[in-house]
Amino acid sequence: VDICNRKKEVLWMIVQIQDREVELENNMSSIDEITNLVHEALSDKEIFFSHFVIDGVEVYEDYALYFEEHLNGIESVEVVLKSVREFVSDVCLSLATYLERALPEMERLSDSLYQGEKTIGSEESLQLVEGLDWVFQAISTVDQSTKKPATWDDVIAKAVVIQNAFQEVVEAMENKDDVLFADIVQYEITPALQEIKETINKTIDEEGMRDTMN
Numbered sequence: 001v002d003i004c005n006r007k008k009e010v011l012w013m014i015v016q017i018q019d020r021e022v023e024l025e026n027n028m029s030s031i032d033e034i035t036n037l038v039h040e041a042l043s044d045k046e047i048f049f050s051h052f053v054i055d056g057v058e059v060y061e062d063y064a065l066y067f068e069e070h071l072n073g074i075e076s077v078e079v080v081l082k083s084v085r086e087f088v089s090d091v092c093l094s095l096a097t098y099l100e101r102a103l104p105e106m107e108r109l110s111d112s113l114y115q116g117e118k119t120i121g122s123e124e125s126l127q128l129v130e131g132l133d134w135v136f137q138a139i140s141t142v143d144q145s146t147k148k149p150a151t152w153d154d155v156i157a158k159a160v161v162i163q164n165a166f167q168e169v170v171e172a173m174e175n176k177d178d179v180l181f182a183d184i185v186q187y188e189i190t191p192a193l194q195e196i197k198e199t200i201n202k203t204i205d206e207e208g209m210r211d212t213m214n
């Protein structure tokens with residue numbers, strides 16, 4: 001066996017987490033070791049996991065798949081952790097950005113459904129459902145944190161309204177009732193999301209969340 005070539009085949013990655021650097025071999029077992037390192041850090045209830053930076057690429061989801069697909073070439077992994085305040089600020093800013101973009105699209109979707117230009121099965125309708133699911137998850141994440149914004153009860157109240165309307169959306173989709181779907185989006189979901197957006201934007205400004213992220 002060519003020892004020099006064998007050494008070249010053994011690749012290592014440096015994992016940076018908090019003030020530690022851990023050297024791991026590039027194999028499948030290292031994915032479990034990285035997961036254990038993250039869980040160990042999260043034993044501090046004031047810390048949240050945000051994402052990985054893998055060789056300069058920010059990875060926010062499907063971590064295991066990304067590691068598997070790039071395993072042989074990974075050199076560095078940074079585990080990005082945030083304080084509760086930083087994490088809550090991040091989620092609120094993401095919500096505000098999403099709603100700023102999504103609300104006009106919802107209005108256009110409702111108009112298209114009324115005019116028969118779109119149907120419930122359209123890509124826009126499915127994106128709306130996926131977007132609402134993400135909004136619920138984001139709101140739930142903040143609600144479970146130890147440092148909720150002062151106005152969070154107002155957000156939860158509107159989220160309950162949307163959740164109830166969402167059940168009607170599902171029924172409208174099952175019955176392929178385009179007009180009912182449009183009614184629910186225009187008269188129930190959109191106004192509630194608009195109020196959530198206004199509340200979150202007010203919270204962001206009053207609690208200095210933009211400064212937190214700088």
